[in-house]
Amino acid sequence: MARQHPITTEASSGAGALEITGLSVEYVTKRSRTRVIDNLTLTLQPDEMLGVVGESGCGKSTLAYSIMRMIPPPGRPVAGAIRFGRHGDLLSVPELYMNRLRGDRIAMIFQGAQSVFNPVRRIGRQVEDVFQAHGKDRRKGLERARELLKATQLDPGRVLKSYPHEMSGGMRQRVAIAMALLLDPEILILDEPTSALDVVSQAAILELLVEIRQRFHVSLIFITHDFAVVSSHADRIAVMYAGHIVEIGRADEIFRVPRHPYTKGLIQAIPNIRGPLRDIRAMDGEPPDLSKEIVGCPFAPRCPEVMDACRSYKPELLTIAPGHEAACIRAAMAEAQ
Amino acid sequence: MVRRLGTAVLMIFLVVTFTFFLLRLMPGNPTLIEYHLLLKQGDSPQAALQYVNALYGVNIHSPLFLQYLSYLGDLAHGNLGTSVLYPNTTVLSLVAAALPWTVFSVGLALTVSAIFGILMGTVAGFKRNGLVDTLLTPVATVLSGIPNYLTGTVFLFVFAVVLAWLPQSGAYGVGVRPGFNVPFLGSVFVHAALPVVSYAVTQFGGWYLLMKSSTASTLGQEFIVGARSRGLTSSQVIYRYVMPNSLLPLFTNFVLAIGFMFGGSVFVESIFSYPGLGYLLNQAVSNRDYSTMEGLFLIITVAVIVSNLAADLAYIKLDPRISGEDVL
Numbered sequence: 001m002a003r004q005h006p007i008t009t010e011a012s013s014g015a016g017a018l019e020i021t022g023l024s025v026e027y028v029t030k031r032s033r034t035r036v037i038d039n040l041t042l043t044l045q046p047d048e049m050l051g052v053v054g055e056s057g058c059g060k061s062t063l064a065y066s067i068m069r070m071i072p073p074p075g076r077p078v079a080g081a082i083r084f085g086r087h088g089d090l091l092s093v094p095e096l097y098m099n100r101l102r103g104d105r106i107a108m109i110f111q112g113a114q115s116v117f118n119p120v121r122r123i124g125r126q127v128e129d130v131f132q133a134h135g136k137d138r139r140k141g142l143e144r145a146r147e148l149l150k151a152t153q154l155d156p157g158r159v160l161k162s163y164p165h166e167m168s169g170g171m172r173q174r175v176a177i178a179m180a181l182l183l184d185p186e187i188l189i190l191d192e193p194t195s196a197l198d199v200v201s202q203a204a205i206l207e208l209l210v211e212i213r214q215r216f217h218v219s220l221i222f223i224t225h226d227f228a229v230v231s232s233h234a235d236r237i238a239v240m241y242a243g244h245i246v247e248i249g250r251a252d253e254i255f256r257v258p259r260h261p262y263t264k265g266l267i268q269a270i271p272n273i274r275g276p277l278r279d280i281r282a283m284d285g286e287p288p289d290l291s292k293e294i295v296g297c298p299f300a301p302r303c304p305e306v307m308d309a310c311r312s313y314k315p316e317l318l319t320i321a322p323g324h325e326a327a328c329i330r331a332a333m334a335e336a337q
Numbered sequence: 338m339v340r341r342l343g344t345a346v347l348m349i350f351l352v353v354t355f356t357f358f359l360l361r362l363m364p365g366n367p368t369l370i371e372y373h374l375l376l377k378q379g380d381s382p383q384a385a386l387q388y389v390n391a392l393y394g395v396n397i398h399s400p401l402f403l404q405y406l407s408y409l410g411d412l413a414h415g416n417l418g419t420s421v422l423y424p425n426t427t428v429l430s431l432v433a434a435a436l437p438w439t440v441f442s443v444g445l446a447l448t449v450s451a452i453f454g455i456l457m458g459t460v461a462g463f464k465r466n467g468l469v470d471t472l473l474t475p476v477a478t479v480l481s482g483i484p485n486y487l488t489g490t491v492f493l494f495v496f497a498v499v500l501a502w503l504p505q506s507g508a509y510g511v512g513v514r515p516g517f518n519v520p521f522l523g524s525v526f527v528h529a530a531l532p533v534v535s536y537a538v539t540q541f542g543g544w545y546l547l548m549k550s551s552t553a554s555t556l557g558q559e560f561i562v563g564a565r566s567r568g569l570t571s572s573q574v575i576y577r578y579v580m581p582n583s584l585l586p587l588f589t590n591f592v593l594a595i596g597f598m599f600g601g602s603v604f605v606e607s608i609f610s611y612p613g614l615g616y617l618l619n620q621a622v623s624n625r626d627y628s629t630m631e632g633l634f635l636i637i638t639v640a641v642i643v644s645n646l647a648a649d650l651a652y653i654k655l656d657p658r659i660s661g662e663d664v665l
């Protein structure tokens with residue numbers, strides 16, 4: 001895969017495109033208080049593609065919604081900051097300012113997004129709406145849309161005249177991606193962009209992403225529960241479990257030498273169609289109930305390598321190799337030796 | 338479409354036939370009563386028969402089926418027959434005199450209640466548990482459950498009898514000269530006020546609740562989240578994304594309501610002696626004026642069927658997801 005942009009893997013070097021620090025998000029109802037994201041820190045580098053992987057329910061979508069500041073109620077951020085360059089902390093800018101950033105500087109493709117378009121409005125009009133909202137020339141907008149649609153292998157004339165229901169799921173997803181790129185965003189978040197699609201459309205979308213990365217300067221956050229999808233495309237991978245990042249590092253490194261038992265489990269769960277039938281096993285158990293307080297490592301109850309300390313001590317992310325961090329006592333001990 | 342039209346015509350035909358025979362087979366045929374009355378008064382059977390036949394434009398001793406055929410023949414020529422109650426008046430002219438009052442009063446009520454209901458319902462749908470929602474939702478729920486003869490009776494009692502602010506009956510004052518002049522128009526509105534409000538108040542609840550739930554369910558859809566993620570302004574989201582979708586189901590209801598409007602309201606128009614189609618129907622029923630009843634049922638049937646067709650056609654036009662084949 002051709003990569004045109006220099007990639008920095010050290011989370012600490014230079015200013016990131018997006019710096020999330022100590023983010024906690026809770027869904028608060030009268031009866032329960034669910035901490036879906038807990039004290040999460042993450043830096044997105046300019047022009048990198050960061051894969052975010054984890055089983056469903058780990059808080060991946062909530063992380064994406066937090067960056068858009070569109071967490072569905074009753075969820076809300078309770079701590080932390082999301083710094084976005086000169087724009088400051090996205091969690092504290094005025095709503096009108098945030099709304100101007102949406103679709104302009106930060107764009108998002110939603111999970112299973114089969115109906116992100118107004119069903120009774122032609123795509124062309126919906127493209128114009130975006131330009132109008134951001135105070136840009138609508139005519140030029142349509143030109144730009146044509147270019148992008150062509151880049152996504154679609155017939156621009158037809159698409160712009162279509163209603164959403166006149167297109168297939170795969171087409172709609174490509175249109176959604178083209179729409180997200182209309183205003184040249186600095187960050188594009190893709191929340192399981194392929195999970196609602198058939199295999200052929202999935203491959204087409206992934207190919208499209210490769211091309212987008214070659215043509216546009218954009219940082220991508222690619223969320224998926226499927227390790228196989230990101231391992232070959234992302235620069236870095238962040239593995240999420242129970243609202244935490246439990247391991248983060250360069251994609252190839254994480255794939256080759258995973259340090260967190262959860263990451264190992266995810267990788268082992270990848271069905272390997274070609275090579276010899278390895279030990280394919282889905283992990284036993286389920287992610288913990290986040291509405292209850294978790295003592296110790298949240299993965300401990302499912303961990304094949306669990307130790308006594310894991311049940312009482314909550315591991316923090318620790319650097320175990322340059323640009324490679326894991327939140328696991330065993331990994332930390334192995335490093336210390 | 339052709340099939341749909343065929344079905345509509347067949348329906349109208351069935352209703353016409355059914356009403357015709359139902360009314361004839363009911364006891365107490367007024368032409369026969371008149372006939373027997375004349376006999377008692379000493380007229381010869383021939384003279385009585387001739388008189389009655391001429392008066393009502395019927396032939397009371399011919400077989401029912403022949404009467405039916407001649408009725409259909411008349412209908413085909415646009416002739417609804419002669420009123421039994423007002424023997425020298427055609428049903429058509431009675432209907433023509435009553436129709437404008439019903440269209441005016443019910444149409445006004447429908448428009449006003451739909452506009453207010455939709456506006457308030459939209460606000461309540463957007464701001465759940467907001468001021469409008471908290472205040473109006475219980476009110477609207479109660480209102481939508483009240484029949485309009487109840488509001489009519491209460492309004493009549495309070496505003497026309499006790500307070501005597503508004504007239505109790507009629508469509509305009511006795512002194513005014515009908516025409517396009519201020520006193521007449523003023524009188525028309527003053528007389529229509531109570532009937533219109535009686536309808537509007539009860540209908541408002543329905544429109545409000547419908548619009549509120551439609552708005553809320555539209556807001557919950559993915560494409561609204563999508564629109565917001567593209568940074569659309571809130572006025573764009575409201576007017577171009579939410580409302581075109583939330584109004585769709587109400588539009589059908591509105592077109593259907595126009596159809597049902599032609600029945601007027603028998604209760605409200607009777608309570609206020611408002612000379613519309615509903616009042617006419619009430620009079621026709623209580624006097625067994627079956628030619629007028631037939632005429633009115635025909636008009637109501639046609640209006641309902643036509644509005645159904647219109648609603649479907651409008652839906653095809655308005656909702657790009659529905660194609661002609663789906664509906665017709």
Ligand SMILES: Nc1ncnc2c1ncn2[C@@H]1O[C@H](COP(=O)(O)OP(=O)(O)O)[C@@H](O)[C@H]1O
Nearest residue numbers: 027034036055056057058059060061062073074
């Ligand atoms: N409205 C809500 N109220 C309470 N909990 C919620 C709500 N929405 C999501 N959650 C919880 O948040 C957690 C993370 O959800 P999500 O971010 O969608 O995870 P993912 O995208 O990784 O599948 C889940 O455990 C889910 O149960």
Ligand SMILES: [Mg+2]
Nearest residue numbers: 060061062111
């Ligand atoms: Mg998700």
